[in-house]
Structure formats: structure tokens, C-alpha cells
Amino acid sequence: MSKSNEPIWWSLFAAGGVVSAFFVPILIIIIGIVLPFGLVGDEPFVYERIHGAVSHPVTKLLLFFLIVLTFFIWAHRFRYTLVHMGLHKARSVISVFCYGSAIVGTILTAIILWQI
Amino acid sequence: MGGKEEMKPYRRPVPNTWWLMRRSYFLFIVRELASVFVAAYSVFLLLVIYKLGQGPEAYEGMIELLRSPALIVFHLVVLAFAVYHSITWFNLTPKILVLFVGEVRVPPLLIAGAHYFAWLVLSALVAWVILRA
Numbered sequence: 001m002s003k004s005n006e007p008i009w010w011s012l013f014a015a016g017g018v019v020s021a022f023f024v025p026i027l028i029i030i031i032g033i034v035l036p037f038g039l040v041g042d043e044p045f046v047y048e049r050i051h052g053a054v055s056h057p058v059t060k061l062l063l064f065f066l067i068v069l070t071f072f073i074w075a076h077r078f079r080y081t082l083v084h085m086g087l088h089k090a091r092s093v094i095s096v097f098c099y100g101s102a103i104v105g106t107i108l109t110a111i112i113l114w115q116i
Numbered sequence: 117m118g119g120k121e122e123m124k125p126y127r128r129p130v131p132n133t134w135w136l137m138r139r140s141y142f143l144f145i146v147r148e149l150a151s152v153f154v155a156a157y158s159v160f161l162l163l164v165i166y167k168l169g170q171g172p173e174a175y176e177g178m179i180e181l182l183r184s185p186a187l188i189v190f191h192l193v194v195l196a197f198a199v200y201h202s203i204t205w206f207n208l209t210p211k212i213l214v215l216f217v218g219e220v221r222v223p224p225l226l227i228a229g230a231h232y233f234a235w236l237v238l239s240a241l242v243a244w245v246i247l248r249a
Contacts, residue, residue, distance in 0.1 A: 014212075020154050021202040026239040028157065028198055030246055031164070032191025036183040044249040045179065047172040053246075054168055063165070067158040074155035081148045086132035105159075112162055116169035 009076055009099065016073030023066055051116075060113045068106045075102040147204045153197035160190075206231040 035045055043049075053059055075098040082094050135145045167178040181187055209231050210224030 017201075017205050020198070021205040022235055022238050023242065024154055024157065024198045025195060025202055026242045027161070028191055028195045030243060031161075031182065032188065032195065034247070035179070036188055040247050040249075044247045047168075047175045049249065050175070051168055054165060063161075067161060070151075070155045070158040074151040077148045077151040081145065085135070105155075109162060112166050112169070116165060 009072070012069065012072035013076035016069035016071075016076075019066055020070045020073060024070070055116050060116070064109055064113055067109045068102075071102040071105040071109075072099075075099050147200065150197040150201040150204075153194045154201055157194045157198070202235060206235065 034040060054063070079094050079098040083091050087094060135141045164178055167174045206228055210227040213227055215222040215227065
């Protein structure tokens with residue numbers, strides 16, 4: 001059997017699946033519902049507080065892993081979905097496109113988090 | 117392995133609409149495509165972080181945008197897919213994580229249940245950290 005790089009993608013996919021399952025819904029609820037409807041007032045969301053929290057190195061690291069891992073779970077699942085839907089012949093192009101996009105996303109995430 | 121004369125096993129052709137033929141197939145595709153919404157939300161999150169880095173005015177503008185009906189609808193849609201992702205993921209965990217205590221297999225329901233419990237605790241923790249002020 002030839003060597004496969006599948007285990008790398010699968011590990012990133014599995015890690016992404018767990019991390020996003022735990023943390024994405026609550027973040028959406030806080031940013032998209034609690035904040036706009038003012039359910040806890042505006043105080044927690046004042047600029048100084050959020051900026052201070054997000055620019056802390058630990059927060060940056062956590063956000064980096066959360067964001068980047070969701071890109072890899074997307075890459076893995078989208079790749080197989082396209083192939084399952086009949087694009088067998090383009091499977092290597094699809095792999096390059098999906099994992100390539102995730103890698104570009106990772107670099108962008110690092111740059112944006114670095115600059116804040 | 118394999119010259120040009122290698123015999124290929126017969127593959128029954130499958131129409132590309134196979135996923136519309138059964139409810140379980142359709143839900144499988146919904147589960148897989150939920151990852152598109154979750155990743156798209158990460159891109160949005162990056163935009164929010166970018167605006168935050170641009171200073172107080174850009175940040176306030178972002179908050180205004182978050183209050184618009186379009187973005188509230190966007191969040192509700194993404195939330196539905198994200199929750200579906202979480203539920204299907206936790207329901208799968210007992211199939212991947214097969215644990216034994218001595219000779220006895222830990223019941224699958226307990227493993228899934230532990231994940232649901234952790235989900236609740238972690239969500240409460242995140243909410244507390246962000247919202248206490």
C-alpha cells in the first residue's frame with residue numbers, strides 16, 4: 001500500500017468536529033442574539049473590554065484553533081460531499097481546492113489575529 | 117499491481133440524485149453541508165475580529181450591523197446548522213469512542229450523554245466568561 005496523507009486530514013477533521021460542536025453554537029447565540037437584542041445590556045460588549053480580551057495572547061490562541069479547525073472540518077466534508085455527488089473524476093482537483101482553501105484560511109486567520 | 121488489462125469490478129451506476137431518494141441520505145448530506153455554514157461563520161468571526169482591530173469606530177459600526185434584521189436572520193440560520201452539527205457529532209461519538217472498563221463496555225448512551233453534559237457546561241462557561249461585566 002502506498003503511503004497516504006489521509007491521517008493528517010482526518011485528525012484535523014476530527015479535532016475540528018469536536019471543537020466546533022462544543023463552542024460554535026454558544027458563540028453564535030452570544031454574538032448574534034444576546035448582543036443585538038441587548039439581553040444583558042451593552043456593558044459586556046464595550047470596545048475596551050472586548051478589545052482587551054481578544055488581544056490577549058491566550059484568547060488569540062484559542063480563537064486561532066477554533067477558527068482554523070472549522071476550515072479543516074469543512075475541507076474534509078465538502079471534499080467527500082462533492083465526490084459522493086458524482087464528481088469522481090475531479091477528486092484530486094477537489095482535494096487540492098478544499099485543503100488549499102483551508103490552508104489559505106489558516107494563514108489569513110494568523111495574520112488577522114497577529115495584527116490585533 | 118495492475119497493468120492495463122486489469123479487470124475492473126462492475127460498479128452499478130448511481131444517479132447523482134441518490135441523496136434525494138431517502139430521508140436518511142438527505143439528512144447525511146445536510147450534516148455534511150452543515151460544515152459549510154460553520155466554516156462560513158468562522159469567516160464572519162474573522163471579519164468581526166478585523167473590525168475590532170480597526171478601532172472603536174469600526175467596532176461600533178460592526179455592532180450596528182449585528183443589530184440589522186439581515187444579520188439576525190443569518191445568525192439564526194447558521195445557529196440551526198451549527199446545533200445540527202453538534203447533535204450529529206455527539207451522537208456519533210459512541211461509535212468512534214469504544215471504551216471498556218475491565219471487560220464491560222461503557223454503554224454508548226453514557227458516552228454520548230457525557231458529551232452533551234460537557235457541551236452544556238462549556239457553553240455556560242463561555243457565556244459566563246464573555247457576559248459577566
